[in-house]
Amino acid sequence: MKNLYTFSRFPLSFILFLSLTACGSHSLLSQDDEDTVMNEKQIRHLVPSHVRQRDSWAQDINGIMDTLKIEKSRENVCSVVAIVDQESNFVANPQVPGLGDKAIREVHHRLEEKFTDKLGDKLGGAVAVYFQDVLKNQPTPENSYLKQMKKVKTEKDLDILYRQIFDYMTKHYHVSAITGVAKFVGQDIGERMNPITTLGSMQVQVSYAQEHERNNMNIYQLRDDLYTQYGGLYYGIHRLMLYPTEYSKPIYRFADYNSGMYSSRNAAFQQILEKLTGIDLSLDGDLLLYSKDGKPQATKSQSEIALTKLFNESGIVITPKKLRADLKEEKDQSFEKTQTYLAVQKLYTEKTGKKAPYAIMPEVIISGPKLSKDYNTNWYATRVNTRYDACMRRAKNLH
Template sequence: MRRRLGAATIFVGLLLLNGCTTTSLPLPVDNPPLPPDIAPSQVPAPVAAPLRSDQERRVLIARLIAPTVRDREAWAGDLHAAFSRLGIPHAPEIYCAAIAVIEQESNFQADPVVPGLPAIAWKGLEERGKKYGIPKLLIKTAMLKTSPDGRSYRQRIDALKTEKQLNALYADMIAEVPAGKQLLGGYNPVRTGGPMQVSIEFAEQFARTRPYPYPHKGDIRDEVFSRRGGLYFGSAILLDYPAPYDNVLYRFADFNAGRYSSRNAAFQSALGRLAGKPLSLDGDLLRYDRGQATAAPSGVELAARSLAGKLQMRPAEIRRDLLLEKAAQFSHSPLFNRVFKLAEQQAGRPLPRQAMPQIDLKSPKITRQLTTEWFARRVDGRYRTCLGRIEASL
C-alpha cells in the first residue's frame, strides 16, 4: 500500500538533515564541543513508517535514483554503506540530498569524463616548466619516454579522459620521468575527484580524524576516485556536520564553497552593516595559505577590530573567535553573538544567520561563468525532483 507523504514529512527530513552529526573535523582543545543545533529530542516523529531493515533502505535508495542510471542497485548499496558507516540518519529526504549532489557532479559516473583534459594537462606541465625554467621543448621530449603501462607519457596525456587517469599519470611521471621530482614533486593538479567531486584534501584530513572504514591497497587519494570512497567522503562533507540552516539550499552552497560558508557569509553581511563598510560575502573570514590561517589580517578581521570598543573585545579575542570559522562553535562565540546583537539593534529587525556565498567558480574544467549560487540552486532543483519520487517509492 502506498503511504502518502505530506509537507510535514519533508519538513522532518530537513530537520534531520540539519541536525545530523556524528563527528567533525578537529576543533581547538580550549573550546569544548557544543551540542548540535537540533538535538534528537527536538525532532518530531516521522509521519511515514520507518524503514526497518537494511534491505528495505537499499531498495528505497535505488528507487530514488533516476531510472536512467546504470547499476542503480550497486550505487544504492554504496550510498547505504556510506550513511551507515558515518552514522547519518537513514531518511528518504536525506538520501535525496546526496543523490542530488551526485547527479549534479557526475550524473552517477564513478570517474566522470572531463572534456578537454589533454589540453589542461599540457598547459599545467608548461606552467610548471616556466616556474622552474625548463623549456617547453625539453618537457615535450621528456614525455616521449615509455611509461609503466607501455605507452609513452605523451600518448597517455593525449588520451586522457578522466581525473583518475590524470592522477595516475602524475604519480608515474614524478617517479619515472627525468627531472620529474624537480618539476612535479609535491604537485598534483587533481584536487577533486570521484562521483561527488570531493576535495582530496578534505578526504585526507577526514581520514586522519576518523579511520577509513574500507580495506584498500592504495592511499586515500586513490579511494576518492572509487564509487564507494567517493560516496563515503562526499556524504561526509555534505551531511556529517551540524548546519544551522532552515533551508537545505545553504547546505548545498556549503558543499561547493566549504563548510559553514553560508553562515559565515551572513556574519560578513552583518559585520559590514555594523562597520559601515561592505564586505565580500565569500564565507572566508581569515586569509589562508595552503589551508592554514595566516597572520596577515583579512578585511573581516580589520572590520571587527575597528569595532573592538563596541564589541568589548581585544584584538586577540577577535582573532581567537575568527579561528573557529570552519567549526560549529563559531555560531556560539562572543564575536558572532555580539556582532549580530549590535547589527540587529542598528537595523531594528532580526538579521538572517544564513546567506548565499558570492563566489565565482574558477577551474580549468569550467569553461563558462558559474557561481556557488548557480551550483546550489541546480542541486536544489535536483533535490526537489528526488523528493517527488519519495511518495511513489514508499
Template sequence: MTRYLYPFLLLATLSACSTQPVTPSGSLPSSPVLPASEAVSAPSVAPPVVLPPVVGTLPPPVTPPVKPVVLSESQGRNLLERLLPPHIGDRQGWSKDIISAFTALKIPYRADNFCAVAAVIEQESSWQGDPTVPNLPAIVWGKIGERANKYLVPLPVVKAALLKTSPNGKSYKARIDNLRTEREMNLLFEDMAAEASKLGLPMNMKNPIRTGGPMQVSVEFAEAHVKIWPYPYQTGNSIRNDVFTRRGGIYFGTAILLQYPAPYQDMRYRFADFNAGRYSSRNAAFQAAVSQLSGRKLALDGDLLSYTGKQATGSTYQALLTLRSRLEMSQGELERDLQQEKNSNFAQSELYRKLFALADRKAGKPVPRERMPQIDLHSPKISRKLTTQWFAGKVNTRYQSCMARQ
C-alpha cells in the same frame, strides 16, 4: 386542599433560602458519599454545579516530544530504491555504495539525506562512477606547459622526456594523449611524480589533481577525514586513489556534505557549503552583518580570517577591528573567536552573539543567519562563468525532483 399543600410550600421556601457552606479556601466542600440505597434512589438529573472563578491563566497543555522515526538498514534500502532516478546504470551498485556510506558514517536513512547525496552525484557526474572530462589531454598538456615555463624548461624537451615508458607499459605521452577520465589523469600524475627524477624533469611533479570521483570530493578532505573517523574499506594504493572510485567517492562526498551539524533550514545552504567549504553560508551571513555595522563593503565569501606569516589579516578582520568598542572585545578576543570559523562552535562564541545582537538592534528585527556565498568558480574544466550560487541552485533543483519521488 390548601391545608394539605401548605407544609410542602413552607418546606420548599426554607430550602430555597438556605446557603451552602464555603470552606476557608473559597472552594466548595467535597460532596458526601451516599449510601448505596440512597444513591440508587437519587434523581437522574443532577442540579448544576457552579465552580469558583479561576484565578490567572491555565498552563498550556504539555505536548510529548515526537520521536524521530529511525529506519532499519533494510527499510532505508527500500526508501532509497524509490528515490533513485529510474534510468541509471548499475542501479543496484549505486544503492549499495550509498547505503554502505550512510551506515559507516552513522547518518540517518532519511529521504532528505538520500536526496541530498543523489542530487550532488547527478550534478557532478551524471551518475558516472569515473566521470569523463571533455578535452582532457589538452587540459593536461596545458598544466605541464605551465610547470615547464615556471622552471624555464622548453615544452619540447619535456615532451621528449615523456616518451619514456611508464609503469603501465605505455609511454607517458601516449597516456596523456588518450586521457578520458579523472581517475586516469590522477594515476598518470601519481606515476609522473614518483618517477620525476628518472624522467630528468627539473620541476616539482606533485600531483595537481585536488578533487575527483562521482561527487568531486576534495582529496585533502578525504586524507584528513580518515584521521578522525575509521575508514570502512580496504584501501588500494592510497586514500587519494580511493577518492576516484565510486565507493570511496560516495563515502567521502557523503561525509563532507552531511556529517556535520549545519544550522540551516534550507538544504541549498548545505549545497553551497559543499562547494565553498563547511559553514561558508553561515559565515557569509556573519560578513553581511559586519558590513552593515561597519559601513565597509566586504566580499561575502565565507572566509573570515587569513594570515600573512603570523599576522592576522583579511578585510572582515579589519572591519571587525573598527567595531571593538561597540563589541566590548579586545583584538585578542576577536582573533580567538575568529579562529573557530570552520567549526560549529563559532555560532556559540562571544563575537558571534554580540555582533548579531548589534545587527538585530540596528535593523529592528533579526537579520539572516545564513546567506549564499558569493564566489566565482575557477577550474581548467570550467569554460564559462559559474558561481557557488549557481551550483547550489542547480543541485537544489535536482534535490527537489528526488524528494518528489518519495
C-alpha cells in the same frame, strides 16, 4: 574572488555540464515525516532512473549512511543523491570529453606558475624545465608522457599518469644538486605537485579524505579508493553530512559543499557586519585570508578590520588576539559560541530590532581553465537543489 576550479581541480559536473540543515543522527524531515526512515529498496527508487546499476548505488548509499550513523530520512538521502548526480551523474570514474587536450593546455600555459607556487621561484622554475623535458622525452620520445596525456579519457587516467611522471622524476632528478638541501621525497613531492586534488563521484578533496581515512592506506591507495563507487560515496557523504548546522533550507548545505563548510553561515555574518559598519565586504564566507594550502595568513582580512572598527566604536572590549582566535573557528560550529559572533548578533538586534539572519548564499565566483565562462556558488547550489526537489517528489510517491 575564490578560484575554486583551477588546474588543481577537475570538477566533473562542469566539464560534463551535467544537468542540510542538520546532519549526523538528526532527521531533516517535517514533523509529519520524522518517523520515516528509508530502506535500501526505497533508496533505489530515489536514485534517478537514468542511472545504471541503481541497485548497487542504493546498496552503498544505504550501507555508508548506516556506517556513519546518518539517519536515512528522505531529505538526507535526497541531499546525497542530488550531489552525486550533479558531480558525476552517478558514474564512479566517468570519461571527460577533451580532458587530454585541456590537460596539455594547462601544462603549456601554467606549468611554471604551479611549480613556483609549490616550490618557490628558484627551485620551481628549475624543476618546471626538467618536468617539460620529461614530458616530451620519457619514458621514450615515441611514447612520451605528453603523447600519453593527450589520450587520457578519465580523471583517474590523468591522475595515474601524473603519478608515473613524478615517480620517474624522483628516481632520476636530484634537486639537492641545485639547492644543496632540498630533495625529492618519493610520494611526498608527487602528492604536493599532483594537480588532481579533487576526485571521485562526489569530487572530494584528497586532503579531506586523508583527514578522515577509513582504512590504513598510502596516498596512492587512498586516491584509488576515491575512484571506486564505494570510496567516492563514503568520503563524499562524510563531507556533505557530518557537520551540524542550523540551516533552514538544504540549499545552504549544497552551497557549503561547493564553497566550504559554514560558508553560508559566515556569508550571513559578513552581511550583518557590512550593514553595521558600512564597509563593503566580499560575502564569500571566508572571515580570514588563507594561503593556497588552506592556512590562515597573518594579513588582516576586510572582515577582521571591520570587526575591529565595529568593536572600538561600540565600546566592546575584544583584544586583537581574542578576535583572531575567534575567527580561526569560522570553519566550525563552535564559532557561533565565540564572543565575536555573539557580540555581532546582539549589536544587529539592538540596531534593527530583528533577529540576525543565520545563512545567505555565499558570493563566490567559480572560475577555471576548463570552463567556458565563470559561474558562482549560487549557480551550483541551485542546480543541486533542482535535483534535490526532483528526488523529494519521487520520495512522496513511495508507499
